[in-house]
Amino acid sequence: MTVVRDFLDAHIARIEPLSREVNLAYWNATISGHADDFERYAQLEVELQRVYTNAHEFESVKRWLSDASDGLQGRQLEILYRTYLRNQIDPAQIEEMTRLSSKIVQSFGTYRARVDGNQLTGNDVRNALKQSSDAAYRRRVWEADKAVGREVRDELLKLVRLRNQVARSLGFSDYYVMSLELSEQRAQDLAGLFDRLDGATREPFARAKEELDAALAQRYGIATADLRPWHYEDPFFQEMPRVFDVDFDRYYRDQDVVDVARRFFEGIGLEVRDILAHSDLYEKPGKEQHAYCLDIDRRGDVRVLANVQHDETWAGTMLHELGHAVYDRYIDAELPFLLREHAHVFATEAIAMLFGRLSKDAQWIDRMVGVQVPEREHLARESERNSRLSQLIFARWCQVMVRFERALYANPDGDLNDAWWDLVEHYQAVPRPDGRDEPDWAAKIHIVSAPVYYHNYMLGELFASQLDHSLQTRVLRANNGHESFVGNRAVGDFLRERVFAAGKRWHWDKLVQHATGEPLNPQHFVEQYVR
Numbered sequence: 264m265t266v267v268r269d270f271l272d273a274h275i276a277r278i279e280p281l282s283r284e285v286n287l288a289y290w291n292a293t294i295s296g297h298a299d300d301f302e303r304y305a306q307l308e309v310e311l312q313r314v315y316t317n318a319h320e321f322e323s324v325k326r327w328l329s330d331a332s333d334g335l336q337g338r339q340l341e342i343l344y345r346t347y348l349r350n351q352i353d354p355a356q357i358e359e360m361t362r363l364s365s366k367i368v369q370s371f372g373t374y375r376a377r378v379d380g381n382q383l384t385g386n387d388v389r390n391a392l393k394q395s396s397d398a399a400y401r402r403r404v405w406e407a408d409k410a411v412g413r414e415v416r417d418e419l420l421k422l423v424r425l426r427n428q429v430a431r432s433l434g435f436s437d438y439y440v441m442s443l444e445l446s447e448q449r450a451q452d453l454a455g456l457f458d459r460l461d462g463a464t465r466e467p468f469a470r471a472k473e474e475l476d477a478a479l480a481q482r483y484g485i486a487t488a489d490l491r492p493w494h495y496e497d498p499f500f501q502e503m504p505r506v507f508d509v510d511f512d513r514y515y516r517d518q519d520v521v522d523v524a525r526r527f528f529e530g531i532g533l534e535v536r537d538i539l540a541h542s543d544l545y546e547k548p549g550k551e552q553h554a555y556c557l558d559i560d561r562r563g564d565v566r567v568l569a570n571v572q573h574d575e576t577w578a579g580t581m582l583h584e585l586g587h588a589v590y591d592r593y594i595d596a597e598l599p600f601l602l603r604e605h606a607h608v609f610a611t612e613a614i615a616m617l618f619g620r621l622s623k624d625a626q627w628i629d630r631m632v633g634v635q636v637p638e639r640e641h642l643a644r645e646s647e648r649n650s651r652l653s654q655l656i657f658a659r660w661c662q663v664m665v666r667f668e669r670a671l672y673a674n675p676d677g678d679l680n681d682a683w684w685d686l687v688e689h690y691q692a693v694p695r696p697d698g699r700d701e702p703d704w705a706a707k708i709h710i711v712s713a714p715v716y717y718h719n720y721m722l723g724e725l726f727a728s729q730l731d732h733s734l735q736t737r738v739l740r741a742n743n744g745h746e747s748f749v750g751n752r753a754v755g756d757f758l759r760e761r762v763f764a765a766g767k768r769w770h771w772d773k774l775v776q777h778a779t780g781e782p783l784n785p786q787h788f789v790e791q792y793v794r
């Protein structure tokens with residue numbers, strides 16, 4: 264229909280330059296940390312969202328969608344329908360939510376843990392919890408790191424209530440349910456999937472954690488019953504502590520991890536030189552301390568923000584972020600603007616994870632940075648144990664985040680401090696510090712900046728294992744065991760053709776089917792890491 268085509272053309276002409284401005288403003292703000300840069304970003308974001316508050320246009324899109332075909336035009340209308348729907352709210356509310364979340368993100372970015380008169384960066388906290396054998400010091404670092412929760416709690420709860428108010432005004436029971444529906448997911452499907460994963464991981468996790476706790480207790484000279492959150496190196500126990508005699512960092516200490524990642528991607532036929540040239544990769548005062556990838560314009564300007572140090576964490580992070588980046592870079596440039604995006608956030612996470620996993624893969628380390636012959640067997644054994652345990656630990660941690668967010672939006676007035684620790688004890692088997700009643704949940708930035716998103720990391724792991732299985736059996740033709748991706752351009756070709764190119768032209772379930780020949784399911788993840 265001409266009228267639809269004319270509308271889409273005009274719409275894209277309006278939002279394409281604006282969304283580029285929004286992305287650039289976010290990029291600049293997270294690098295400078297300046298309040299006025301965040302303010303500029305917030306203003307532009309509000310301006311972009313305001314486009315979608317137009318009720319008249321929303322009604323037209325809804326009408327056109329009801330008799331649209333399955334083609335590219337129909338798909339664009341589907342995407343627009345959801346974007347308009349989520350914005351059919353009072354503009355003052357949109358503005359307030361955007362400002363509030365931007366302000367809290369800024370508080371996280373500029374927060375520095377204070378311990379014994381020193382200010383610690385995120386990297387300092389991570390290093391202290393990795394290296395210090397002084398349990399009392401570890402506790403002070405852990406508590407100071409968590410204290411950001413107390414600083415942001417009130418504003419975060421205000422934001423949560425506001426999000427719920429908005430969801431109800433659009434006819435959803437709460438913001439959690441709305442967010443899933445608007446991203447083409449369903450709360451009940453997700454709950455079923457997480458229950459199945461809980462069932463498949465509970466016992467293996469309990470056994471593995473017993474072994475882990477024994478090693479940690481020995482390290483600190485205490486009983487396993489006295490282990491507390493600060494004994495597990497990661498502040499949320501979302502990663503595995505390095506207790507099993509394998510120091511991956513040493514393989515990267517004398518390497519330029521950015522260059523290692525670049526060589527790897529080029530070897531599988533995926534170009535990243537232009538991405539790295541646009542990126543901002545090293546620590547700066549005021550700069551956001553996490554890492555992310557951003558497609559600025561859907562025309563090839565894809566960037567990574569990072570705070571690289573030459574260790575395994577940052578090697579893995581660079582592989583992960585560049586995974587997001589190559590996905591964006593290789594989306595079919597002929598697709599209309601609205602479809603030049605990854606199929607779903609969990610699909611881009613899957614690609615990022617498929618590559619992020621490699622920094623701890625013995626074969627990959629050997630091929631990319633070299634391992635002395637006598638160490639090889641030991642490294643292979645330990646890296647396998649490590650990846651199994653880390654995946655188990657991560658899968659259990661995801662249960663906490665996903666279930667907590669559901670509870671948070673279902674009842675923001677409940678005892679959240681207690682609910683958080685109930686989940687941590689039940690799913691991660693980490694006991695709460697005695698008598699602790701602090702908003703430790705509010706110290707997790709994702710609740711602010713990426714609400715109702717965390718489940719996508721787990722779905723990403725499932726899809727990554729599914730893709731890995733397809734690559735092994737259909738591309739690398741591995742007979743038994745695991746063939747390395749290194750230097751194999753067929754790996755890049757497969758991903759480009761089967762995953763990246765399609766962009767958002769199909770619903771995600773069709774993409775998963777197209778790429779792997781089966782629907783999204785936990786089987787390959789369980790086979791790879793749990794059995």
Ligand SMILES: [Zn+2]
Nearest residue numbers: 583587612615
């Ligand atoms: Zn990611």
